[in-house]
Amino acid sequence: MKVVKQLERWGGVVTDGHFVYTSDKHGPAYINFDVGFTHPKFLWQVCRALIKPYKGKFDVIVAPATGGVALAAITWVYAWMFWAKKVKFVWADKGDDKQFVFERAGFAKTVKGRRVLVVDDIMTNANPQGSVYKLCRLVEASGGKVVGVSIVVNRCGGTAEDLEVPRLSQLDTVDSSLFYALTPSECDHNKDGLCKQNVPIVDDVGHGAEYKAGHPDYKGGYVSLLS
Ligand SMILES: [Zn+2]
Structure with missing residues (x-):
């Protein structure tokens, strides 16, 4: 599915900026799935494609807050409407220490002993610092079995092996020559x-604001993308 191309048409992809990612690395490109929520037909197609490979193979959909929650909820409604009346949906909130927790009433219990499909929109990082990896470990620690991870865009080229899960599927990937990341x-x-080239840093996306707070005198200055 050509998700990235479509988001690009709607202004959800920037390739000539200077971003600080949640990994704290810097790079020129950014994808924002949010614009997809303003196009219901597209969104419905995305949700259908996300669960298709896992039909009949999971009991619970789990998403990381905040980004993946709305998307996973719609995916769950799709599953419920068309084939899986017993499938449940929960999400994990972000705790103070950047770890995920099932803090809502009944969520941890819902995962326990069940087959879990993890759903998220854009995966920017498949290593142990990334949201998806952390969420998979939380599911396991809560007694659930991760049967797979289904994401819309695999932005980092991560694998099932990286995530230590049996299966990873994605609807689209990105051009890695544009979506590279460098340490600060x-x-x-x-x-x-x-x-080095004094390109202004975008301060209202990713970790731009945190970077700005720590480096107020950055010589290239700062710009806002969303406002
Ligand atoms: Zn930089």
């Missing part, structure tokens, strides 16, 4: 680093 130090020292 690399960005500041490499010849083609955006910090």
Whole structure:
């Protein structure tokens, strides 16, 4: 499914910016799935495609807050309407220490002993610092069995092996020559680093605001993308 192309048409993809990602790395490109929520037919097709590979193979859909929750909820409604009356849906909230927790009443109990499909929109990081990896470990710690991870866009090229799950599926991927990420130090020292070239940093997406607070004197300055 050409999700990225479609989001690009709607302004949900930027490739010439300077972003600080949630991994704290810097890069020029950013995808925002939110614009997809303003196009119901597209959204419905995305949700159908997300669960198709797992039909009959899971009991609970689990999503990480906040990004994946609305999408996973609609995916759950799709499953419920068309084939799975007993499928349940819960989400994990972000605790103070950046770890996920099932803090809503009954959520941890819903996962226990059940087959779980993890759903999220854009996966930017498949390593142990990433939301999806952390969520899979929370599900296991709560007694659930992760049967797979279904994401809309695999932005980082992560694998099922990286996530330590039996199966990973995605609807789309990105051009890795545009979606690279450098450490702050690399960005500041490499010849083609955006910090090195004094490109203004976007301060209202990802971790831009945190970076700005820690580096108020950045020589390239800051810009806002969303406002
Ligand atoms: Zn930079």
